[in-house]
Amino acid sequence: MKIDKQKLYTLKDARNQVLEAADAALDAGNMEEYEAKLAEVKGYNAQIESVEKLLREQERFAGQEPPAGNPGLEREGQEDGYAKAVKRFADAARSGFRVAKAAGDMMQEGVDADGGYTVPQDIVTRIINLRDSKESLLSEVRVIPVTTKSGRRTLKKRGQHTGFATVAEAAKYGKAATPQFTTVSYDIEKRGGYLPVTNELMEDSDNNIAAVAEEWLGDEARVTANKEIMTIVATNASTDLTDLDGILKAWVGLGSTFRATSKLLTNDDGLLWLGTLKDANGRQLLTPNPAEPKQLQLCVGPYILPVKTYDNDTMPSTGTKIPMILGDLMEGIAYWDRRQFTIKVSDVASVGELNAFEQDLTIWRGSLRDDCTSWDTEAWVNGYIDTAAAAG
Numbered sequence: 001m002k003i004d005k006q007k008l009y010t011l012k013d014a015r016n017q018v019l020e021a022a023d024a025a026l027d028a029g030n031m032e033e034y035e036a037k038l039a040e041v042k043g044y045n046a047q048i049e050s051v052e053k054l055l056r057e058q059e060r061f062a063g064q065e066p067p068a069g070n071p072g073l074e075r076e077g078q079e080d081g082y083a084k085a086v087k088r089f090a091d092a093a094r095s096g097f098r099v100a101k102a103a104g105d106m107m108q109e110g111v112d113a114d115g116g117y118t119v120p121q122d123i124v125t126r127i128i129n130l131r132d133s134k135e136s137l138l139s140e141v142r143v144i145p146v147t148t149k150s151g152r153r154t155l156k157k158r159g160q161h162t163g164f165a166t167v168a169e170a171a172k173y174g175k176a177a178t179p180q181f182t183t184v185s186y187d188i189e190k191r192g193g194y195l196p197v198t199n200e201l202m203e204d205s206d207n208n209i210a211a212v213a214e215e216w217l218g219d220e221a222r223v224t225a226n227k228e229i230m231t232i233v234a235t236n237a238s239t240d241l242t243d244l245d246g247i248l249k250a251w252v253g254l255g256s257t258f259r260a261t262s263k264l265l266t267n268d269d270g271l272l273w274l275g276t277l278k279d280a281n282g283r284q285l286l287t288p289n290p291a292e293p294k295q296l297q298l299c300v301g302p303y304i305l306p307v308k309t310y311d312n313d314t315m316p317s318t319g320t321k322i323p324m325i326l327g328d329l330m331e332g333i334a335y336w337d338r339r340q341f342t343i344k345v346s347d348v349a350s351v352g353e354l355n356a357f358e359q360d361l362t363i364w365r366g367s368l369r370d371d372c373t374s375w376d377t378e379a380w381v382n383g384y385i386d387t388a389a390a391a392g
Contacts (some may be wrong), residue, residue, distance in 0.1 A: 327380025
């Protein structure tokens with residue numbers, strides 16, 4: 001007899017109803033009823049697990065008989081860590097990302113402090129890989145993975161290194177100049193957004209459910225980081241570069257401390273403006289790097305500036321003002337990456353023009369944890385070119 005997936009969904013719906021009754025009993029302080037409902041949930045969990053294993057066997061042996069001696073149970077050892085995480089995640093999604101908590105427990109694996117479902121680490125790794133696979137400002141700054149909500153790092157800025165003094169054999173070490181250290185603190189914050197999904201997604205495969213979440217959270221994490229980095233860039237006073245001479249002045253102003261590792265960052269508007277610049281002989285000043293043709297460089301006086309462009313969404317222009325950031329953001333900005341994601345869902349919520357109940361949707365609310373701070377404000381110039389002024 002073939003097992004229908006509808007049987008699985010029916011069991012999970014029934015389990016969800018019992019979970020809601022258990023929550024209500026716990027809120028009312030009726031511990032006897034709460035324990036009874038938990039026992040019912042355990043019974044449903046056992047049935048759901050058996051049906052899921054049988055369904056997996058059906059998928060593996062579609063169109064053929066299972067091998068002799070196989071009782072219909074999949075060998076769990078054949079699943080790697082990621083496959084197991086996908087299954088757990090998909091199961092949680094189909095059950096509304098609900099996880100039962102034992103009486104008296106404030107926290108349980110899979111649940112964060114505000115009740116959201118914590119995404120398994122194997123899937124988080126895939127999300128981070130997707131985030132970093134697309135071009136973003138994260139490649140320009142110092143990304144520091146952290147495991148605590150807050151903390152600090154003590155560092156010595158590049159320009160503050162004094163070097164060791166010369167010491168004669170058998171002589172005492174003299175007192176060097178007092179080192180100048182800076183303490184940078186971080187405080188991880190929660191940031192979130194929404195994704196509407198059709199209820200039919202829950203009938204899809206485990207891998208497809210996980211893939212939707214991975215792509216969504218990966219893209220949101222990347223865009224969120226871009227916005228935070230641009231916010232820190234803007235903490236340095238904006239500088240009107242005016243023209244090519246202004247770019248040269250800002251570049252020289254970085255000093256030899258940062259100039260060797262610096263570049264010019266701009267957007268598509270900036271790429272267009274730079275592409276119009278020519279020397280006295282009519283040759284364009286923005287050219288491909290002969291050693292690496294995909295990379296651009298700008299000839300400014302005696303210097304050749306590496307140029308990196310991003311789309312206008314990543315580095316937006318402000319009216320006619322085009323961002324022209326010069327410097328080494330790897331030395332200037334720190335992105336503190338908690339690498340933790342949580343999800344909550346609702347099938348009755350309204351967000352903007354979306355109404356989950358009326359439109360037969362489920363709205364996922366995703367959250368991530370991170371922080372972004374300045375590291376060394378002397379490492380970059382927050383410049384811009386005003387095309388309206390340049391045209392005038």
